[in-house]
Amino acid sequence: MSAPHFVSTGWMIRTTTVLILLVGTVMSPLCFAETAKGAVSQTQTAAATASAVASSVESKTGRIMRALFTTAIVDREPVDTLKTLSTDINRVFFFTDLRGLGGQIVTHRWEYNGQIMAEITFRVGVGARWRVYSSKNLLPEWTGIWTVAVNSESGETLHTSTFEYVAATPVIVE
DSSP: OHHHHHHHHHHHHHHHHHHHHHHHTTSOHHHHHHHHHHHHHHHHHHHHHHHHHHHHHHHHTOEEEEEEEESOEETTEESOOBSEEETTOOEEEEEEEEESOTTOEEEEEEEETTEEEEEEEEEOOSSSEEEEEEEEEOOTTOOEEEEEEEEETTSOEEEEEEEEEEOOOOOOOO
16 A cells, blocks of 8 residues: 555656656746755655555564563563573563564574474464563573573574573572
């Protein structure tokens, strides 16, 4: 819908420029200068329109606005942000805020030591913004770096995040 409008606008600018060039030969130099300023202004407006159309197209390809690990989700929002998690907590959530991916399939791929531990697939609902999360129960012996890749249905990696799962520090009671 935007493309025909843009093409039409471009056609009008080219036509206006041609008219200015044709009429410019019989116009006074001052009048020609004022008309040329108007054409430049129209060209700048068309450039702004082209930029807006390009931004619109870019947002339709979709992007990840936020992606993070958390200990819980409340009212569809993460309660905290984790970079490290100790083994005294055995469940972690991965939250993503998706934009412009309506109707597409997105997958959270959980990896540990180069091995895929889980893949959770979501069909993104209709709308400009969609929030999804997955979770993983962790065993205390699974310490190390964990990675979650957010992949599109075509397999393209849209985002990757990592956290470190570390052994809990024992509490010494005296």
